[in-house]
Amino acid sequence: MVGIMYFKETPCFIEGNVKLRKPQLEAYLKIQSHFLSSPQEEALVVLPTGTGKSGLIAIAPFGVCEGRVLIITPGHVTKKSIAKTMEALDENFWINTNVLFDIQDNPVLVSFENEILDSELSSANIVYTNVQRINSTNGLLNRVQRDHFDMIIIDEAHHAPAESWQTALNYFSNAKVLHVTGTPYRGDGVAVPGKKIHETKLSEVMESRYVKWLRNKTIETKEITFYLEDGSILSLNEAKELKDEAWVQKSVAMSDACSLEIVKKSIDELDQLKRISPQVPHKIMASACSIKHAEKLEELYNSEGVSAVLIHSKMSREEQDIKFQQIEHHKYNVVVNVDMMGEGYDHRYLTIAALFRPYKSLNRFAQVIGRVLRAIPDNEITRYEVDNNALVIYHDELGLDELWEFFKKEVDDISRYKKVREIEIGDNEYEKRETIYGQAVIRGESIEQIDSYSGLIDFHNEFEIARNLILEETEAKRQELKSIGLDDELIEETLEKMFRKKIRDKTDEFNHIYNEKRPLERRKMIRKILTERIQLVAVDLLEQFNIEPKENTLYSKLKRLLPKFTKPTTNNDGVLVIFINTKIKIKFAGRDVMEIEDLIRAQEYLDDNLKPELERILHGIC
Numbered sequence: 001m002v003g004i005m006y007f008k009e010t011p012c013f014i015e016g017n018v019k020l021r022k023p024q025l026e027a028y029l030k031i032q033s034h035f036l037s038s039p040q041e042e043a044l045v046v047l048p049t050g051t052g053k054s055g056l057i058a059i060a061p062f063g064v065c066e067g068r069v070l071i072i073t074p075g076h077v078t079k080k081s082i083a084k085t086m087e088a089l090d091e092n093f094w095i096n097t098n099v100l101f102d103i104q105d106n107p108v109l110v111s112f113e114n115e116i117l118d119s120e121l122s123s124a125n126i127v128y129t130n131v132q133r134i135n136s137t138n139g140l141l142n143r144v145q146r147d148h149f150d151m152i153i154i155d156e157a158h159h160a161p162a163e164s165w166q167t168a169l170n171y172f173s174n175a176k177v178l179h180v181t182g183t184p185y186r187g188d189g190v191a192v193p194g195k196k197i198h199e200t201k202l203s204e205v206m207e208s209r210y211v212k213w214l215r216n217k218t219i220e221t222k223e224i225t226f227y228l229e230d231g232s233i234l235s236l237n238e239a240k241e242l243k244d245e246a247w248v249q250k251s252v253a254m255s256d257a258c259s260l261e262i263v264k265k266s267i268d269e270l271d272q273l274k275r276i277s278p279q280v281p282h283k284i285m286a287s288a289c290s291i292k293h294a295e296k297l298e299e300l301y302n303s304e305g306v307s308a309v310l311i312h313s314k315m316s317r318e319e320q321d322i323k324f325q326q327i328e329h330h331k332y333n334v335v336v337n338v339d340m341m342g343e344g345y346d347h348r349y350l351t352i353a354a355l356f357r358p359y360k361s362l363n364r365f366a367q368v369i370g371r372v373l374r375a376i377p378d379n380e381i382t383r384y385e386v387d388n389n390a391l392v393i394y395h396d397e398l399g400l401d402e403l404w405e406f407f408k409k410e411v412d413d414i415s416r417y418k419k420v421r422e423i424e425i426g427d428n429e430y431e432k433r434e435t436i437y438g439q440a441v442i443r444g445e446s447i448e449q450i451d452s453y454s455g456l457i458d459f460h461n462e463f464e465i466a467r468n469l470i471l472e473e474t475e476a477k478r479q480e481l482k483s484i485g486l487d488d489e490l491i492e493e494t495l496e497k498m499f500r501k502k503i504r505d506k507t508d509e510f511n512h513i514y515n516e517k518r519p520l521e522r523r524k525m526i527r528k529i530l531t532e533r534i535q536l537v538a539v540d541l542l543e544q545f546n547i548e549p550k551e552n553t554l555y556s557k558l559k560r561l562l563p564k565f566t567k568p569t570t571n572n573d574g575v576l577v578i579f580i581n582t583k584i585k586i587k588f589a590g591r592d593v594m595e596i597e598d599l600i601r602a603q604e605y606l607d608d609n610l611k612p613e614l615e616r617i618l619h620g621i622c
Contacts, residue, residue: 006125007065010105011507012094014059016521019097021210023047023200024056026529029522030198033596035064035176042177044157044194048202049182049370050211054085057153058093060178061126067150070140070175071128072168074156076317077345079130082155083111084346086126101466102507104500114138121148134168141171149175157181157192183366203413209384211373212351214411216392216404217269219261224397226251236397245399249358252397253289256296259356263300266354266393270306270333273351277382281330282351287368288338289357297356298336308334348374351387355394365403419549420535423573462510470502526599533603534584537611538576545618549573557621576614583610 014020014028027045034043047053061069073079085093086109094100094107107125110116112133121127121144134140149172154165157179169177179194205211226234239248252258266284273282286301288294291312301308309332311323327335327347335350353372359365372390381387392407394400474495481491542549554575555568562575563582570578588594588602 004067006107007061007069008063010062010107011101011510012059012062012099012105013101013510014062014099015525017098020055020059020099021052022208023205023210024052024059025525026200027056027198028059029525029529029596030600031060031178032063033600034195034197035178037597038195039176040174042179042194044179044181044192044196046181046196046199048200048205048211048373049367050374051182051200051205052210053155053180053182054082055093055097057082057155057180058086059099060153060180061151062099064176065151068124068148069126069151069153070149070172071126071153071155072134072165073128073130075130075132078155079111079128081346082128086128101510102503104503105507112140116143118143131164131168135164141168146171147174148172151176151178154179155181156183157194182370183363201413202407202410204417206410207414207417209388210375212375212388212390213385213414214369214373214390214392214407216394216407217265218394218396218401219258219265220396221258221261224252224255224258246358248397249399250289252395253357254293256300258395258397259297260300262354262356262393262395263297263304266334266352267301267304267306269352269391269393273386277387280376280381280387281349282387283327283330283332283347283349284334284352284354285350285368285371286334286336286354287357288336291338293356294336294338298334301334301336306334307332308336310336312338345371346374347371348376350374351376351390353390353392355392355398355400358398359400359403362403362406365400366406369407416536416539416543419539419573420532423535423538423549423571423577466506466510470499470506473502474499522596523594526594526596530584530594530599530602533606534577534580535573537580537606537614538573541576541611541614541618542573544615545622547572547618547622554621558617561617579614580606580610 015025017025020028024047027047031043031045034041045056047056057071071082073082084090088095088103088106088109092103092106094105095103100106108123110120110124110127112121112127112129114133114136127140127149129140152169152172152175154177177194179192181192202211206213224236224239226236226239228234234242236248239251263286266286270282270284273280284301284306286294286297286308288297291314294310294312298308298310309323309326311320315323326332330349350372353369355368359368369392372392375388378384392404477498478491478495481494486494539549541547547554550571550573552569552571554572555562555566555570558575558579559566562578566575566578584602584606587605588598594602
């Protein structure tokens with residue numbers, strides 16, 4: 001669908017869309033709010049790998065962008081990932097998630113190549129390209145005017161401080177700029193640009209099962225000996241005393257004996273997986289130091305009777321594509337690579353990460369770990385705990401424990417979200433409502449109110465019913481026209497026009513209904529986001545002060561600070577949640593009437609004021 005105001009005028013179904021993931025919806029709300037109030041301020045959104053970053057990029061411009069969108073990726077693989085998500089002949093994200101009902105409403109999508117016509121650039125709603133094609137002689141900056149794009153989305157935004165990226169942002173200086181990344185840190189200490197308006201933690205998406213769980217195993221060799229060029233021999237302790245840390249780590253990485261230990265361990269773990277789930281094509285991803293090192297690893301795996309393939313950046317694009325295709329078709333059990341399984345590569349069956357090299361940058365380490373995090377669909381697996389439980393294996397002397405600590409903390413934090421699910425408070429206990437004095441009471445228990453938005457139309461069900469009905473009507477019309485002897489070509493032409501009109505009429509009907517319900521859906525989302533954030537703060541405080549969540553010790557100590565409707569039997573976690581909700585209700589509006597701007601201010605108040613206040617209170621009574 002062509003039109004300069006496409007993203008403002010096209011009917012779309014985002015708020016309340018259950019086919020979109022919670023992190024995508026939360027980030028979308030924050031993006032809407034940010035650019036409405038600060039269109040010239042760059043924004044940053046952090047979503048863990050495997051959570052739906054490309055899908056967020058696909059919906060981000062709707063309701064925000066007043067012209068064309070430019071998506072910039074760091075390389076060929078990430079560009080292919082964007083294409084895979086958005087192109088109509090591939091995953092066709094907008095249609096398959098019911099964001100758009102009519103495929104004719106799909107945005108005009110153009111991949112920028114040197115041979116692209118100016119007319120194609122002009123008619124596009126979205127242009128996507130990698131950064132290398134921005135500044136070249138026949139690059140994008142030399143083909144379009146400065147106001148050609150109203151919005152720029154930077155994928156893998158931790159690259160954005162680089163000069164090549166900044167040149168593009170400076171050229172399109174009046175465009176809204178959204179940075180999206182899964183790793184909001186760089187190895188060189190340079191800050192990732194943009195105001196961070198949303199971050200979803202890895203622990204949250206692990207608990208929600210959007211990505212695989214994560215664990216690690218380290219190889220500890222009892223005795224390591226280093227043979228030097230001058231004929232001298234050093235023990236491990238002697239090497240650590242006489243040589244620097246990097247020398248020891250690189251020597252271990254390049255040692256065939258140490259590598260073979262990792263090879264055998266990773267094969268053993270893969271064999272166990274395949275015995276339990278033979279139908280799932282689990283694979284090992286082996287990360288090497290160099291091409292020569294990778295060739296040796298490929299040889300070691302093949303010598304152990306496991307099919308391995310090597311892929312690296314020095315191969316031609318055609319050879320890389322062939323090998324990636326072979327991986328997709330499960331021709332190999334092990335993928336050995338040199339920095340080729342980084343950003344944007346999506347193969348959900350990579351389950352074991354065998355690391356044969358030291359890493360100094362958390363960013364680089366996180367990119368590699370991210371490759372084994374993509375979850376395998378439930379309909380393909382034996383058990384989630386088995387098939388979606390990624391394993392990272394490395395040698396103890398590679399010095400990766402410090403980097404692993406970041407992921408260990410995220411894994412440990414999964415329990416926080418489990419405890420949030422266990423907080424049991426009636427909806428009417430979250431905040432004192434205007435109607436509470438008129439609620440009926442049966443045996444002292446308040447009847448839970450029905451939310452004003454609970455009777456909304458199930459748009460997904462209605463979409464499917466409408467599509468099927470239109471298809472049935474079209475087929476009935478085909479039979480009718482055939483019965484009167486019309487030419488087949490004329491029949492198909494007539495049916496196409498009829499189909500298009502019915503689809504457009506139904507789209508307009510849905511859009512009218514949805515626009516009426518959209519404010520309610522938005523408030524429903526806001527309420528859910530704030531509720532979980534409040535519960536997480538309560539969980540953190542209880543852990544911090546070693547207070548048992550399900551005991552009843554806080555009510556008597558905080559009674560005078562709590563609203564009168566709080567029950568004396570309320571558990572400790574419930575007491576904190578009620579206290580926080582009451583304070584927020586006094587400071588802001590109730591959650592049923594909150595807008596996204598209120599949500600953002602409430603979250604800031606919660607973190608900056610309320611949590612420290614409760615820390616002081618609990619410190620005094622504990």
